[in-house]
Amino acid sequence: MTWSTTNRFSSAMQAPEVPFEEERDDLTDRLRRGEASAVGEAYDLHHEAVRAFAARLVGDRELAEDLVQEVFVALPRALGGFRGDSSLRSFITGVVINHARHFVRSAARRRKTLDRFALEPTPSAARPDVAAEHQSFLMALQRAMDGLPLDQRVAFVVCEVEGHSAAEAAAIAGAPEATMRTRLFHARKKLQAALEAEGFR
Amino acid sequence: MSERDLLSRAARTLREEHTGQNPGSGFTRGRIMRQLHQKRRKRLFVWVGFSPLVALIAGSAWAAGSGSWHHVWGGVTHGVAVVGEVLFGAPERAEAERDRHLPSAKNGSAVDTSAAPAIASTAPLAIEPPLLEAPPVLSGEVHEPAGPVALPNDVLGAGRAARGLASVHAQRHRDGGAKPALRAPDPELVEFRRAHDAHFGATGHSPDTALSPSAAPSPSAAMRAYEHYLSAFPNGRFVPEARYNLGLLQLQNGQVAAGRKNLEPFAQAPSGSYRQAQAKAVLDALDAAR
Numbered sequence: 001m002t003w004s005t006t007n008r009f010s011s012a013m014q015a016p017e018v019p020f021e022e023e024r025d026d027l028t029d030r031l032r033r034g035e036a037s038a039v040g041e042a043y044d045l046h047h048e049a050v051r052a053f054a055a056r057l058v059g060d061r062e063l064a065e066d067l068v069q070e071v072f073v074a075l076p077r078a079l080g081g082f083r084g085d086s087s088l089r090s091f092i093t094g095v096v097i098n099h100a101r102h103f104v105r106s107a108a109r110r111r112k113t114l115d116r117f118a119l120e121p122t123p124s125a126a127r128p129d130v131a132a133e134h135q136s137f138l139m140a141l142q143r144a145m146d147g148l149p150l151d152q153r154v155a156f157v158v159c160e161v162e163g164h165s166a167a168e169a170a171a172i173a174g175a176p177e178a179t180m181r182t183r184l185f186h187a188r189k190k191l192q193a194a195l196e197a198e199g200f201r
Numbered sequence: 202m203s204e205r206d207l208l209s210r211a212a213r214t215l216r217e218e219h220t221g222q223n224p225g226s227g228f229t230r231g232r233i234m235r236q237l238h239q240k241r242r243k244r245l246f247v248w249v250g251f252s253p254l255v256a257l258i259a260g261s262a263w264a265a266g267s268g269s270w271h272h273v274w275g276g277v278t279h280g281v282a283v284v285g286e287v288l289f290g291a292p293e294r295a296e297a298e299r300d301r302h303l304p305s306a307k308n309g310s311a312v313d314t315s316a317a318p319a320i321a322s323t324a325p326l327a328i329e330p331p332l333l334e335a336p337p338v339l340s341g342e343v344h345e346p347a348g349p350v351a352l353p354n355d356v357l358g359a360g361r362a363a364r365g366l367a368s369v370h371a372q373r374h375r376d377g378g379a380k381p382a383l384r385a386p387d388p389e390l391v392e393f394r395r396a397h398d399a400h401f402g403a404t405g406h407s408p409d410t411a412l413s414p415s416a417a418p419s420p421s422a423a424m425r426a427y428e429h430y431l432s433a434f435p436n437g438r439f440v441p442e443a444r445y446n447l448g449l450l451q452l453q454n455g456q457v458a459a460g461r462k463n464l465e466p467f468a469q470a471p472s473g474s475y476r477q478a479q480a481k482a483v484l485d486a487l488d489a490a491r
Contacts (some may be wrong), residue, residue: 050221065223067235141215196207
């Protein structure tokens, strides 16, 4: 079987391909109409990315799960303001940011309480010293993140952790690009200072 | 470690710590779908529950403004009866409810109940047959009953006229009860009250009436008083009431032609007008008794 035959065969076996834009528009329209099946479909497509972003922003897995739920429930109504000039995933990320304030506060309060009573669980690992150092750095990082205003926290997570450019971050957060750069600059500066104060260099 | 390295490590730590994978993601999906269904059910409940309420309130406001409240109320009660019949399978109860509003359909009366449901809810209108069966002819073209025509109280207008006058009395007492001497009596009201008291009997709280508080009804005096009122105040506030009551009194006292002449404008008025249904019922009964 030649290469071209194989290619033709595999093409024939595939379902008719729906252009990505058309498929996205169809899903967006169904979401706008409030179809529960469309919300389920959007969840299946994007839940991992959305959950990861929510957890990185909030710093707490359980609260991030609640935030994901709230975001997908609110998605049909939020799509009223979707102009279609970005991807659906970016738009959902923006919805996460809009709903995150309450969850970030709750997570910060929760961490403070756990720190006070030293209840944070330590994971068991093959290298306990490495694991303990990692856990110590993570806790210091979360404390430093809790010290940031929400806007700067969002800028750091979107740009540094998620790897978006300042322009993309500006589109996601709904702020001017220059503002996002400024927020990111201040966030980095404060995080650096806070981590150094905790003894990390 | 440089600043860049420390922040890169921080970003890498966050990325590795939160990958987005969660074994409970299916459970979260289930919660989302359940919440969406609950929201939809709540929205449907609000829509189904509040829409009729809003329609009822808006309809009431419109009906009160346009004066056709009894039409709307008749329609609503009829609709409720029909819905009750369909939903709860109680045809006899629903039928009874319908009959309460449409009595003439069974009694064979000529009253147009669809146009005037208010009268349909009262006792059936009837001209007493014995009084109508001996018709002396008073004029060439009209066959009239021998004696006075007996009419039910509702047709006589006692309810509305008495209520109207009572409210006028009450208003006068509220307005001037403390200092009656300071207010000049309204001559039109005095004239109408005189006629009304003669018709229905003095109510006992009319200081400026000529009748004593215990005066009994006097149809002939009432007719004279109504005629006097109508001639003195042809455009007065109580002209419709006076003319309607005068017509009925004339019928009761055997002056069928004059009574018919006074009642015909009411009967020929648009459906739902003042005393239209009652006047039409009386005139139809007179025609049937010929």
